[in-house]
Amino acid sequence: MCGIAGVLYKQAGTHEIGKTLIDMLDGCQHRGPDSTGFALYGEDSDQLQLRFIVPTEETARKKATDNIATLLARHDATIKSEQSVGCSYQIAVDFDGDLLAFTKDIEEHAKLVSVGHTLDIIKDDGTAHEVDDIYHVGRVTGTHGIGHVRLATESAVRPEAAHPFWATGFEDIAIVHNGQITNYWKMRRRLARRGYTFHTDNDSELVAVYLADKLKQGETLDNVLETAIADLDGTFSFLVSTPNEIGYAKDNLAAKPMVLFETDDMIAIASEEVSLNRLFPGQSINSTEPAPGTFQTWSRST
Amino acid sequence: MVKIDLSKTDITDANTRIRDYGRAGEDVEIINPDARHNIGVGLVDPINVKVSGSAGYFCGGLSDGAHYEIEHNAGWAVGDNIYSGSVVVGGNAGAIAGVAIRGAEIVVRGNMGSRAGQVMKAGTLCCGGNAAFMAGYMMYGGRIIILGDGAAKVGQDMSAGEIFVGGKIESLGNDTMIVDMDAAERDEIMEFLERYKMNYNGDFTKVINAGKKLRYANQEPRARPQPFFVSSNSSNYWNAKVQEDIWIKGEVGRYRIRGYGASKPVPHLNDIAFIKDVNAQHYKPEELEDINLKTTVGGRYGAKPLSLSMPVMIAPMSFGALSRSVKIALARASRLSGISENTGEGGMLDEQREEADQLIFQCLSGRLGWNVKDMQRADAIEIYISQGAKPGLGGQLMAKKVTPELAAIRGIPVGIDLRSPSRHPDVLGADDLVIKVEEFREATMHKVPLGIKMGAGRVNDDIKIAYKDGFDFVELDGLQGSTGAASTEVLENVGIPTLSAVQEAIDGLKEIDAGDDMDLVMMGGIKDGVDVVKMLALGADCTSVGTSAIIAGGCIACMQCHVGTCPVGIATQDKEHEARYDIDLQSQNIHRYFESLRWQIASITKALGYDDVHKVSRDDLVALTPEAADITGLPLLSEHPAWHQPEMGLEVLDRKAG
Numbered sequence: 001m002c003g004i005a006g007v008l009y010k011q012a013g014t015h016e017i018g019k020t021l022i023d024m025l026d027g028c029q030h031r032g033p034d035s036t037g038f039a040l041y042g043e044d045s046d047q048l049q050l051r052f053i054v055p056t057e058e059t060a061r062k063k064a065t066d067n068i069a070t071l072l073a074r075h076d077a078t079i080k081s082e083q084s085v086g087c088s089y090q091i092a093v094d095f096d097g098d099l100l101a102f103t104k105d106i107e108e109h110a111k112l113v114s115v116g117h118t119l120d121i122i123k124d125d126g127t128a129h130e131v132d133d134i135y136h137v138g139r140v141t142g143t144h145g146i147g148h149v150r151l152a153t154e155s156a157v158r159p160e161a162a163h164p165f166w167a168t169g170f171e172d173i174a175i176v177h178n179g180q181i182t183n184y185w186k187m188r189r190r191l192a193r194r195g196y197t198f199h200t201d202n203d204s205e206l207v208a209v210y211l212a213d214k215l216k217q218g219e220t221l222d223n224v225l226e227t228a229i230a231d232l233d234g235t236f237s238f239l240v241s242t243p244n245e246i247g248y249a250k251d252n253l254a255a256k257p258m259v260l261f262e263t264d265d266m267i268a269i270a271s272e273e274v275s276l277n278r279l280f281p282g283q284s285i286n287s288t289e290p291a292p293g294t295f296q297t298w299s300r301s302t
Numbered sequence: 303m304v305k306i307d308l309s310k311t312d313i314t315d316a317n318t319r320i321r322d323y324g325r326a327g328e329d330v331e332i333i334n335p336d337a338r339h340n341i342g343v344g345l346v347d348p349i350n351v352k353v354s355g356s357a358g359y360f361c362g363g364l365s366d367g368a369h370y371e372i373e374h375n376a377g378w379a380v381g382d383n384i385y386s387g388s389v390v391v392g393g394n395a396g397a398i399a400g401v402a403i404r405g406a407e408i409v410v411r412g413n414m415g416s417r418a419g420q421v422m423k424a425g426t427l428c429c430g431g432n433a434a435f436m437a438g439y440m441m442y443g444g445r446i447i448i449l450g451d452g453a454a455k456v457g458q459d460m461s462a463g464e465i466f467v468g469g470k471i472e473s474l475g476n477d478t479m480i481v482d483m484d485a486a487e488r489d490e491i492m493e494f495l496e497r498y499k500m501n502y503n504g505d506f507t508k509v510i511n512a513g514k515k516l517r518y519a520n521q522e523p524r525a526r527p528q529p530f531f532v533s534s535n536s537s538n539y540w541n542a543k544v545q546e547d548i549w550i551k552g553e554v555g556r557y558r559i560r561g562y563g564a565s566k567p568v569p570h571l572n573d574i575a576f577i578k579d580v581n582a583q584h585y586k587p588e589e590l591e592d593i594n595l596k597t598t599v600g601g602r603y604g605a606k607p608l609s610l611s612m613p614v615m616i617a618p619m620s621f622g623a624l625s626r627s628v629k630i631a632l633a634r635a636s637r638l639s640g641i642s643e644n645t646g647e648g649g650m651l652d653e654q655r656e657e658a659d660q661l662i663f664q665c666l667s668g669r670l671g672w673n674v675k676d677m678q679r680a681d682a683i684e685i686y687i688s689q690g691a692k693p694g695l696g697g698q699l700m701a702k703k704v705t706p707e708l709a710a711i712r713g714i715p716v717g718i719d720l721r722s723p724s725r726h727p728d729v730l731g732a733d734d735l736v737i738k739v740e741e742f743r744e745a746t747m748h749k750v751p752l753g754i755k756m757g758a759g760r761v762n763d764d765i766k767i768a769y770k771d772g773f774d775f776v777e778l779d780g781l782q783g784s785t786g787a788a789s790t791e792v793l794e795n796v797g798i799p800t801l802s803a804v805q806e807a808i809d810g811l812k813e814i815d816a817g818d819d820m821d822l823v824m825m826g827g828i829k830d831g832v833d834v835v836k837m838l839a840l841g842a843d844c845t846s847v848g849t850s851a852i853i854a855g856g857c858i859a860c861m862q863c864h865v866g867t868c869p870v871g872i873a874t875q876d877k878e879h880e881a882r883y884d885i886d887l888q889s890q891n892i893h894r895y896f897e898s899l900r901w902q903i904a905s906i907t908k909a910l911g912y913d914d915v916h917k918v919s920r921d922d923l924v925a926l927t928p929e930a931a932d933i934t935g936l937p938l939l940s941e942h943p944a945w946h947q948p949e950m951g952l953e954v955l956d957r958k959a960g
Contacts, residue, residue, distance in 0.1 A: 030733075030736050030740075031733035031736060034770070151732050151733055151767070151770055152766070152770075154763050178731075180731070235730060254397060254415070254417070254435050255730045257377075257396065257397065257734075259396070272339075272358065272377060273337035273377055273396075274338055274358050274377075277336040277356060278336070281309065282309065282355070283355070284355045284356050284373065285375075287375060287394075288394070289413075289415050289434070291434055291435065291453065292434070
């Protein structure tokens, strides 16, 4: 149960996406005070960027990062840079092997939350501003991003259960989700049989894996969203982001709120207009509420 | 006109000022609204409020007599539950515009979101553009005018009222039909449109209820009242009640409905006993007066808490399920014993308000009898999510009980088999509930406690949501909780026992370090003061009694509450039957029953060695069965260390307190 937000600037160039998403998420923080997360798309890096959740206590953190180093060595991934901040450990590696096999092995032994050449997922317990205080999200510039505030309902309050979720085995894809997938276990069993592993009991992780699986089969993002509406049962509004696109899907019952506002330059989507209005204080905006059972995607010019 | 700048004033201050200006007859303009929620909620004076920009959720909600003009868009539930007055939205409105209105005029010049006019009872909701999915969902009355198109399922499950669509209708909802409209109706619509300066010259398609699902097709035959013990006689598997049940199903071919709760044995407070050193306490009866039983409920956020003379409330039971006379008797008994009464679903009676010193006003999904004026004269507000007898389902009230008087207070058609919605229109998740909580706080000026009533399902998760969403108290109802009407499948089989519920609640709150500021009121099968003390020892702050209060007041427990011809005048709206109920006599019986609870609670507390009932704890308890030990984590009697040291002179104290 949550609030979601997303923004994409259509023209080339970088924008203050961190600050924008902080504003939007702060606007709907009432929907989810437990944790806040961001999926931010920046410069395309030659190296693969990985972010892990690690313990904050010094000895345990050391053990976790040593373990990660061992895992990476096993896959011939060379660490080029590393940084510890908050509950996370961020590294850049040279890697050109099979990403699915690589991440599957790593995920069995470490809490990997972000994988990509342009994507960075930052998430932790606390509000948008509290997370910003630790991770300096507000300084991040880029092209687009999605974000999430969470009120834990059925799974625990832990940084790794916060959104966004990255799409396992598929770099640079992230999702945020508001709602409840009611055929969670059925869909999870299906995907598990196809070889995917789940690391939380969070239904949003399922959405991410579901989308990744379809994308892996070569489907377009539009097609994937269309089948998601048919296959996923329950009440949901979710956002998905790829290196050049963002998109939404909304359930057939229109049970979870979502509004969007589009100009020639940008598209902003949020659970509530109050978040969109944060970007245009003192103005009225011509927002629209998508119809139930619909999806749409937007891409930026590159 | 006075200006209030929402970029500089928080919503509570703004609403307080709007209320004051309204009382003084001054109009208000809200600038920089920026789609903030709950603007102008709870106004009961005829004030004009202009919102210069877009409004968020619940703008103008829970008001009576005020007029709102929103320059641009409105979020979910614009004009929620308005009794009279108007709201004009210049742009688009989000989902459930005009939800539960009772007589206002709501005009949306742009498009309306999904489920517009859900559970509305009267008044007009008009939209200049298109209406999304399920316009008029579950409406009970009033008029919806859509000048553009109507998306899928127009009029889904409507009971009454009319929907006029100017454009195309994608599809009609369940049990609706298209009928011709007469000239007078068209004239009234044109007059309305002209008044709000909306240009339209086209035709309309009129959609109404088709009347095929308002009553059960097969009515149950009248059954001979059989007392509770017959149905729960476990030594006789195919007993008379089981046979009768099968015969009746053979006749009507559907599920059956009855009153009361689960009748099968489940682990309960009887499976727990007190353990104490018998030598420790001897006392004189008058010493019981010094035992503190006072209990406050709902002070978490500074509202004036309910102040109860003992940890007991009367459970929510509706005027509808019960007769007016019974609600008066319960209210009077609650005053005589210094505890609280609860309206349940279906509105507040004036007599009930006058008789009860402390009255909780309950808000249900159908918003039947729900209104701002009664909210503002309640001592606490309670949002009903579900109840122990039928978690996840709405209430049922059979046609025999839906009399003209009852239909009027609820705002529904006379003589339908009323099936209340199972979900709130505006609470589809914990996130929406946060905003609803804020709306209720605004409408009651943050002065009264706000509680949530939940049936026991996934308590461990639900209790955490209740805490995070900012409720002052939770009324948690186990499987054994009763109702006036539900299907036996649900009554007997859905939900978890009260004993499991209290344990899950306590554990859940501990898991999120919630402390003890949100009060936990347990109900579902509490039958005496012994149960009350056990509940408190397990960790509850208070208890709530429904069935036992009704039985004290003359109920013979025949479980035919749904039929509407209650032989003792309790579960009926039939004047002849109700005349059998003696309010003076029964209110005294109920009061004396409450006083017996008081004596039991005090004497057990004293016997356990405490001067305050809130000092009892799990250390005073022992489980008598492995199941109870497993559920509660209490030591099993045979494994209790003290049990193996007879020289300590311990005894199990159960149901022979004092």
